[in-house]
Amino acid sequence: MDLPMVEVAARAIIRNVETVIDGKHEAVTTALTVLLAQGHLLIEDVPGVGKTMLAKALAKSLDCTVSRIQFTPDLLPSDVTGVSVFNQVDRRFEFKPGAIFANIVIGDEINRASPKTQSALLECMEERQVTVDGFTYLLPVPFTVVATQNPIEMEGTYALPEAQRDRFMARISMGYPDTESELMMLDSRDATSPLDGIEAVVSGAQLRGMMTAARAVFASAAVKEYAVSLVRATRDDRDLRLGASPRATLQLIRVAKAQAALQGREYVLPDDIDSLALAVLSHRLMASGRVLGHHQDSGPLIEEIVRRIIAETPVPLGPAGLH
Structure with a gap:
């Protein structure tokens, strides 16, 4: 099709x-x-x-x-x-x-x-x-x-x-x-x-x-590197005691390809990674004790951490990042 x-x-x-x-x-x-x-x-x-x-x-x-x-x-x-x-x-x-x-x-x-x-x-x-x-x-x-x-x-x-x-x-x-x-x-x-x-x-x-x-759907090397950078950042972040697995990286690229297909595009954009990272990563992460504090529900806290990681991770620019 x-x-x-x-x-x-x-x-x-x-x-x-x-x-x-x-x-x-x-x-x-x-x-x-x-x-x-x-x-x-x-x-x-x-x-x-x-x-x-x-x-x-x-x-x-x-x-x-x-x-x-x-x-x-x-x-x-x-x-x-x-x-x-x-x-x-x-x-x-x-x-x-x-x-x-x-x-x-x-x-x-x-x-x-x-x-x-x-x-x-x-x-x-x-x-x-x-x-x-x-x-x-x-x-x-x-x-x-x-x-x-x-x-x-x-x-x-x-x-x-x-x-x-x-x-x-x-x-x-x-x-x-x-x-x-x-x-x-x-x-x-x-x-x-x-x-x-x-x-x-x-x-x-x-x-x-x-x-x-x-x-x-095509995913450029730059987009793949961006996805890897996001996932690796969750493993190194001091506010998290459990980061995302390599399976998360694979699935982030796969779901980004599916989103591009739904929009009629033949290639993945960094925006696809950004828009799906929260849904793909947040349920796999665990907050560290230093930030958990008195939070009974860590969900909103983890989502805030993921949004920060997305904002801090450099986005690939130029032709390599777009196609």
């Missing part, structure tokens, strides 16, 4: 999702960008602001297989990955796939599951495969996890471990709607769910074509 067609298809998906999600254009666009970059998305916010609605609307806009996992404290790893069951007729074990076997997996309230169940996702998200009883089963292509979670200070939540957070390409927050959007919601959702009227606007083949086009 060529880039003009990618841009047209992306606009159709965004318009479709925005019939359900009012006033959240940036969140919808970032979610689609992560999907085209073949990454996994973490949506974090307080209950009732539309996290699950966004995930469902995005999934229903695409003609591909979708499954939903409601994470609870008693959810077992086998409920996610699948289990081997003994067939009495054939006298052999048969693998029964779990809910993870779908193109788009919606993980609702992922941080309400036990750490053991959360860890079942690690192999799935990174290697796109499941190993059960010594046998490996490949997951479908494309494969994306769109997970929602409540802030960690909410009752009954388990904080995601660092290795789990690092698997997510980006984290976004929904935020509360503005007054106009909330009033529109009262009218549009009074009798029926807006999800009932959503239909797929992009086929599975088109989606795979969009992903291929996004991977082919």
